[in-house]
Amino acid sequence: MIKVEKISKSFKDTQILHDISFEITKGEFIAVMGPSGSGKSTLLYSISGMDSISDGRVYFDGTNISEMQEEDLARFRLNKMGFVFQNAQMLKNLSVFDNITLPGLVAKKESADNIRKRASKIMKRMEIEGIEARDIREVSGGQLQRASICRAMINNPKILFLDEPTGALNSEATDQVLAILDDLNRDGMTIMTVTHDPRVAAKARKVLYMRDGQIAASKEFSVGADRDRELDEWLKNLKTKA
Numbered sequence: 450m451i452k453v454e455k456i457s458k459s460f461k462d463t464q465i466l467h468d469i470s471f472e473i474t475k476g477e478f479i480a481v482m483g484p485s486g487s488g489k490s491t492l493l494y495s496i497s498g499m500d501s502i503s504d505g506r507v508y509f510d511g512t513n514i515s516e517m518q519e520e521d522l523a524r525f526r527l528n529k530m531g532f533v534f535q536n537a538q539m540l541k542n543l544s545v546f547d548n549i550t551l552p553g554l555v556a557k558k559e560s561a562d563n564i565r566k567r568a569s570k571i572m573k574r575m576e577i578e579g580i581e582a583r584d585i586r587e588v589s590g591g592q593l594q595r596a597s598i599c600r601a602m603i604n605n606p607k608i609l610f611l612d613e614p615t616g617a618l619n620s621e622a623t624d625q626v627l628a629i630l631d632d633l634n635r636d637g638m639t640i641m642t643v644t645h646d647p648r649v650a651a652k653a654r655k656v657l658y659m660r661d662g663q664i665a666a667s668k669e670f671s672v673g674a675d676r677d678r679e680l681d682e683w684l685k686n687l688k689t690k691a
């Protein structure tokens with residue numbers, strides 16, 4: 450689905466990403482780990498076209514999105530990608546429900562009525578029905594993050610990009626978000642998440658480990674693997690080598 454070819458990214462004179470290549474196949478669940486400052490978020494934003502790259506190419510279903518004009522790219526993102534950030538980044542003057550439906554109404558792919566119906570359905574699936582009319586300051590962090598996943602799903606994206614989705618959540622809310630991601634992935638959703646949390650990474654089928662702007666190592670879990678244990682050993686090993 451996504452082919453990343455030798456991408457590099459610099460901020461002013463400092464090169465942050467160095468010649469990174471990899472692919473994301475449909476239905477995959479990838480977690481990106483690595484030390485703070487290693488370039489995880491920059492990689493996520495570079496692949497998704499949220500940020501420009503200095504060199505290389507990113508193909509999304511065969512389309513070279515690194516060459517798109519900003520306006521076309523914004524529409525492409527709106528229709529094909531969903532984004533979830535550490536702090537849900539909802540609009541304060543809108544209700545939870547209006548925040549969720551907004552990207553659907555902007556995309557105008559469907560009638561407003563259908564978008565509202567789908568928003569209700571997704572909210573039910575995320576077990577947050579009942580908080581539609583609330584102001585976003587009147588819900589818990591976990592509810593808000595689940596609402597932001599609903600918002601990311603409203604245009605039926607092909608891939609969900611998440612940047613530290615559980616970074617601001619307590620343990621119970623983290624479990625709820627993890628269950629949702631697991632469930633979405635089982636239903637075929639392609640997911641790429643940046644995370645520091647091994648519990649999140651253990652839900653993924655593949656983990657990329659970044660160091661100094663490069664993918665220093667990657668790991669795929671086989672079906673039925675004890676992912677928590679394997680991941681723990683793998684990470685310990687990587688840190689010892691570093």
Ligand SMILES: Nc1ncnc2c1ncn2[C@@H]1O[C@H](COP(=O)(O)OP(=O)(O)OP(=O)(O)O)[C@@H](O)[C@H]1O
Nearest residue numbers: 460465483484485486487488489490491492643645
């Ligand atoms: N807009 C920017 N301008 C200049 N430098 C930036 C910018 N964004 C990120 N950087 C730098 O790029 C490097 C990688 O940052 P990035 O946020 O991608 O790392 P990260 O691995 O996601 O870190 P963390 O785990 O702390 O979130 C850091 O040195 C950071 O200071």
